[in-house]
Amino acid sequence: xSMWKRVEARIRSKREGLAFKYMPxxxxxxxxxxxxxAQGQFSDEVExxxxxxxxxxxxxxxxxxxxxxxxxxxxxxGVHPINTGYIARVPVHAANNDSEDYVDICYLGSLIALARFxxxxxxxxxxxxxxxxxxxxxxxxxxxxxxxxxxxMVKIESLxxxxxxxxxxxxxxxxxxxxxxxxxxxxxxxxxxLHKAIMSxxxxxxxxxxxxxxxxxxxxxxxxLLTMDRKFVRLCxxxxxxxxxxxxxxxxxSPTKLGEKLKLPKIPPWLFSYNDAxxxxxxxxxxxxxxxxxxxxxxxxxxxDIAPR
Numbered sequence: 001x002s003m004w005k006r007v008e009a010r011i012r013s014k015r016e017g018l019a020f021k022y023m024p025x026x027x028x029x030x031x032x033x034x035x036x037x038a039q040g041q042f043s044d045e046v047e048x049x050x051x052x053x054x055x056x057x058x059x060x061x062x063x064x065x066x067x068x069x070x071x072x073x074x075x076x077x078g079v080h081p082i083n084t085g086y087i088a089r090v091p092v093h094a095a096n097n098d099s100e101d102y103v104d105i106c107y108l109g110s111l112i113a114l115a116r117f118x119x120x121x122x123x124x125x126x127x128x129x130x131x132x133x134x135x136x137x138x139x140x141x142x143x144x145x146x147x148x149x150x151x152x153m154v155k156i157e158s159l160x161x162x163x164x165x166x167x168x169x170x171x172x173x174x175x176x177x178x179x180x181x182x183x184x185x186x187x188x189x190x191x192x193x194l195h196k197a198i199m200s201x202x203x204x205x206x207x208x209x210x211x212x213x214x215x216x217x218x219x220x221x222x223x224x225l226l227t228m229d230r231k232f233v234r235l236c237x238x239x240x241x242x243x244x245x246x247x248x249x250x251x252x253x254s255p256t257k258l259g260e261k262l263k264l265p266k267i268p269p270w271l272f273s274y275n276d277a278x279x280x281x282x283x284x285x286x287x288x289x290x291x292x293x294x295x296x297x298x299x300x301x302x303x304x305d306i307a308p309r
Contacts, residue, residue, distance in 0.1 A: 016281070020274055020277065023271075023274035024274050027272050027275060030113075031109075031110075031112070031117070034114070034264060034267065035118075036117075038119060038262060038264060045119075048118055048121040049119065049120045050121055050123060050217075050220070050223055050224075051111070051115070051121065052123050052124070052125065052222045052224070052225045053122050053151070054128070054227035055131050056227060056228045056229050057151075057226055057255070058132070058141070058151060059139055059140055060104065060108070061105070061151040062092070062141075062142060062292060063091060063092055063149065063270075064091055064146070064147060065144060065293055066087050066088065066090070067088060067090040067282070067285070067287065068087055069088050069282060070083065070084075071084045086280050087279070087280065088279070089147070089148060089273060089279065089280070089281045089282070090286065091270045091286050092291070093270075093290045094286045094290055095268060097290055099290075102290075103256050104256050105269055107256050107264060107266055108150065108259075109269060109271070110266065110267050111258060111259060111264070112151065113267065114262075116153055122156045123159045123220070125213065125220075126158060126161050126162055127209065127212055127213065130163045130179070130183050131209065133179060136296050138293075146277075146279050146281075148273075148275060159216060159220040160216065160220065183209070184208065184209070187212050190212075195212055198214055198248065200242075201242040201243050202235065202239065207232075210229075214236075218248050218250045222250055223249075223251065224250065225250050225252045225253075226253065226255060226258065227253075237252075270283055
């Protein structure tokens with residue numbers, strides 16, 4: 001290795017050491033500042049504001065995944081070529097991404113700051129848990145050692161316990177969609193009057209699960225239902241007067257809509273690249289096409305696939 005290569009490697013190592021030590025502290029300081037700046041808007045609140053977190057928000061909250069960084073081929077024993085490299089945490093999105101999903105994720109970071117420091121409290125529900133069990137685990141939570149979800153920074157409790165459909169429902173409903181059919185049938189068979197009132201506003205059976213989540217948020221005193229399902233947000237806006245007449249005070253909104261309403265700044269997810277990291281991080285890169293890896297039949301992602309942040 002040439003002298004300049006050694007100097008470059010030493011500088012890179014020193015820079016990474018500083019990033020591992022100080023970036024999590026800097027990210028925490030930013031979140032604390034955001035939470036403090038928003039406190040004036042909630043000075044009259046006695047309890048933290050309840051927010052029900054939709055499943056699709058969990059999907060997009062996974063902002064970093066592991067990728068194989070190829071460092072080239074070397075000769076083992078001077079004869080046999082072998083590939084060398086390492087697994088590193090890589091941001092899913094580029095820092096200059098301007099898509100609606102990325103803007104939502106940036107505002108989600110600020111909302112998480114409010115939840116971390118007591119202004120808000122995030123919740124899930126038994127039916128949301130059941131909904132998530134129908135899908136591969138990687139869709140809604142981190143499964144790789146170097147993966148990271150920004151929602152991991154807060155505790156998310158269930159409003160009404162948990163439901164383990166996979167234990168007994170698959171025997172009752174055949175086929176690969178057994179759990180989905182079980183949940184749909186259970187919700188359709190309920191006699192809850194508030195759910196029926198919400199469904200009378202929507203007038204379409206395909207919104208039955210969304211209506212149940214909205215009902216759950218209302219019954220348990222949540223102020224917001226946070227979702228990145230824009231069609232559902234528009235549907236609720238379209239029928240806002242009917243929902244209010246039915247007794248629904250919960251506001252269904254995207255992270256962007258809620259963040260703008262509360263006048264919060266955006267916190268880009270790359271800022272959290274070194275949180276809880278005890279392994280290699282490449283915050284200067286992003287995933288192929290700025291998309292998460294497939295949740296089914298995952299293959300390795302290499303340096304050839306990813307691009308500078």
